[in-house]
Amino acid sequence: FVTGNPRKLEEVVAIIGENTPWKLISNDVDLPELQGEPDDIARDKCQMAVEKIKSPVIVEDTCLCYNALKGLPGPYIKWFLQKLGHKGLNQLLCGYDDKTAYALCTIAYCEGPGKDVKLFRGKTDGTIVEARGPHKFGWDPIFQPAGFSETYAEMETSLKNSISHRRKALNGLKDFLDTRTMKDGENTSNGSDGTDLQQPEKRPRLNE
Numbered sequence: 001f002v003t004g005n006p007r008k009l010e011e012v013v014a015i016i017g018e019n020t021p022w023k024l025i026s027n028d029v030d031l032p033e034l035q036g037e038p039d040d041i042a043r044d045k046c047q048m049a050v051e052k053i054k055s056p057v058i059v060e061d062t063c064l065c066y067n068a069l070k071g072l073p074g075p076y077i078k079w080f081l082q083k084l085g086h087k088g089l090n091q092l093l094c095g096y097d098d099k100t101a102y103a104l105c106t107i108a109y110c111e112g113p114g115k116d117v118k119l120f121r122g123k124t125d126g127t128i129v130e131a132r133g134p135h136k137f138g139w140d141p142i143f144q145p146a147g148f149s150e151t152y153a154e155m156e157t158s159l160k161n162s163i164s165h166r167r168k169a170l171n172g173l174k175d176f177l178d179t180r181t182m183k184d185g186e187n188t189s190n191g192s193d194g195t196d197l198q199q200p201e202k203r204p205r206l207n208e
């Protein structure tokens, strides 16, 4: 798993859990922050990581998308957060009645150089609110998932990890990898919410 973000790593490890055949190795290869559409960013990021470490790679890119702003800041949330802080991220919506937003996680997986990149998306809807809860991770204090009265930051980690954009995208990856361990003839599932599963061309066993 290639990321420079220790919080992402913590959540991915917690979500995957211990009872898994996967062996997750973290690798903080320095990758550029790309621009563009979330799918393209995740795909290009994955290809760059694969070229550098020449082994199977998972990367993820996370967006925070305001509906009133047609999906922005989206993939640029990292810079918006750094420059504007939580208050500024709220003020961006001052002129709009619609305070809804969604968190989008795009996971990209590639088995090695020259191989296809598979994408898995997870989306959690919510609302942008004034910051509440510990300031431990990014924009967690200003994102209140739909159907909950707490922000991501106020929630128990286990609750966030059970409903998060990251969890949903990882569910898709997990389904895909589990399927690849099955014999030919057994088919893939359709993944989880927001997931776009592609059919594997062939199915080598995990950890080979």
Ligand SMILES: O=c1[nH]c(=O)c2ncn([C@@H]3O[C@H](COP(=O)(O)OP(=O)(O)OP(=O)(O)O)[C@@H](O)[C@H]3O)c2[nH]1
Pocket (backbone or CB within 6 Å): 002, 003, 004, 005, 008, 033, 060, 061, 062, 063, 077, 078, 079, 081, 137, 138, 139, 140, 141, 152, 166
């Ligand atoms: O409150 C949060 N809850 C989350 O669940 C979450 N996931 C990511 N982020 C932040 O959103 C930006 C994404 O940018 P990003 O995807 O490029 O990540 P990154 O550059 O930190 O790491 P990476 O690209 O090396 O993996 C960065 O500022 C991350 O800190 C989150 N904030």
Ligand SMILES: [Mg+2]
Pocket (backbone or CB within 6 Å): 033
């Ligand atoms: Mg990044």
